Amino acid sequence: MKKILVFVLLSILLICVFVSYFGIRYLRLNDVSNWKNIVAISAGAYHTVGLKSDGTVVAVGWFLFKHGQCKVKDWKNIVAISAGGYHTVGLKKDGTVIAVGADNDIQCNVSDWKDIVAISAGESHTVGLKKDGTVVAVGYNKHGECNVNDWKDIVAVSAGYDHTIGLKKDGTVVAVGVKTNGRSNVENWKDIKTISDGYHSAGLKKDGTIVTTTINKFEQHNIDNWTDITAISVGGGHTVGLKKDGTVVAVGYNEYGQCNVSDWKDIVSIATGYDHTVGLKKDGTVVSVGKKVSDGLNTIFAIYINERKEDWKNMVAVSAGVYHTVGLKKDGTVISVGDTRDGKYNSYRWKNIIAVSAGSYHTVGLKKDGTVSAVGNNVYEQCNVSNWKDIIAVSANIFNTVGLKKDGTVIAVGYNEFKQCNVENWKDIAAISAGTFHTIGLKENGTVVTIGNNKFGQCNVESWENIIAISAGGYHTVGLKKDGTIVAVGDNKYGQCDVENWENIVAISAGYKNTIGLKADGRVIAIGDNEFGQCNVESWENIIAISAGGYHTVGLNKDRTVVAVGYNEKG
Secondary structure, three states: OHHHHHHHHHHHHHHHHHHHHHOOOOOEOOOOOOOOOEEEEEEOOOEEEEEEOOOOEEEEEOOOOOOOOOOOOOOOOEEEEEEOOOEEEEEEOOOOEEEEEOOOOOOOOOOOOOOEEEEEEOOOEEEEEEOOOOEEEEEOOOOOOOOOOOOOOEEEEEEOOOEEEEEEOOOOEEEEEOOHHHOOOOOOOOOEEEEEEOOOEEEEEOOOOEEEOOOOOOOOOOOOOOOOEEEEEEOOOEEEEEEOOOOEEEEEOOOOOOOOOOOOOOEEEEEEOOOEEEEEEOOOOEEEEEOOEOOHHHHHHHHHHHHHOOOOOOEEEEEEOOOEEEEEEOOOOEEEEEOOHHHOOOOOOOOOEEEEEEOOOEEEEEEOOOOEEEEEOOOOOOOOOOOOOOEEEEEEOOOEEEEEEOOOOEEEEEOOOOOOOOOOOOOOEEEEEEOOOEEEEEEOOOOEEEEEOOOOOOOOOOOOOOEEEEEEOOOEEEEEEOOOOEEEEEOOOOOOOOOOOOOOEEEEEEOOOEEEEEEOOOOEEEEEOOOOOOOOOOOOOOEEEEEEOOOEEEEEEOOOOEEEEEOOOOO
């Protein structure tokens, strides 16, 4: 233990010396003040890339530990660049493509591409436009964002967070990928000349006006008064427009000043990352605003924690998110493994925690004094729990957080399009569970209340009685009766609701598309989607707690160690 502590302290010292000596130039997302002779720019999640007039490439950003998305110094004969989530793509003048950085979803497997005329890098996928107007794509395809094989007559492509859009030569637009919140609703767009895709999509019309998709959480769609726009770029929660006079306008999420572009002049090109904005001036220099450092040492430690793979012993509770797992130790501290993005691991300093819940992209911890801590993605304010008091239980899901107060009332924050956070009138609640887009509450009398999306009937629980535990999954709801049997409603495409024959169950957990049950004898059963082996729990024994995540399942042994099965690409 002393050796580990010494190593950590020495690491901190070395990092601080490095940061002090180099002026954190290598940690900056947008330290581009010394760039010259730039002809094109692109901003990724946490890095910025510039194409020089001689065909070489420069890059800055967060790359010390993980992915190498800034290792472009040897690139030559490049004619176009695109920065993705954690990778960088370059188009060579011979029509071939090169890529560096994260390749966990094979988003960098572009070495065999030919006859490419344009490229675009998304969060975890890469898209290429061929000179014949067809399109190729590689990478993460869970939502169909790479299903572009049938596209024709395309003149431009743009890859976003989890969807892809293509501009056709007739000025219409096609889209594939996630359709939630209308992000792919581009079928009515006409007279489009330029497109940009991020967390939302935008199209620049020939008349200089703009059309956009998805919800307007951060007012990123307040562009009705924009005129004379010649180029657009969308980021994590903001929209930027280049005017024909070389000035720039921006609206939307501005916590890091990424929209503070009102004084920019002589701009010829723009690019947006998650939380920063970059502009190319006509003299070949570059300006930038927004987030400059990936939260300093917090990010360093988040990555360090993941690489170290702490000793998972003396655990008292576990919680499985979509791509990460959180464990609560008996000393009240918290450890995590999996996807480090969004800072969902910055819980390593937490103390006095009595319960944890892992959402899709954030982590929530309940302290023994009844207050709550949260870290991770906060785009829908799902981590705004610092003023919560008297909480006795928490539940986190995709973009929202729910808390149960000791007086039996409930509080919720986060994404609320389906009213899943409208729980202020609930009373006499004994347990809570947050689903993808619905929230359920177990009342003290054994009945259940629900609110939110009911597309698949996941809220149809009004007839339930004698319930002692509940769990909300992706689009289904599961209840444990006091006789040890199970009831379930909602989406049953993968058989996740076929639990009518289960007996002697003492705990339940609903995953995204599957259901897990803990039996009184310590064995575990599972049903539903098993694409990644998340239901392969038949050999588990002596289990005392379970948690089903997006695509993996975690079990706590009575010896306080942890077992897990399922998707493991993120660790």
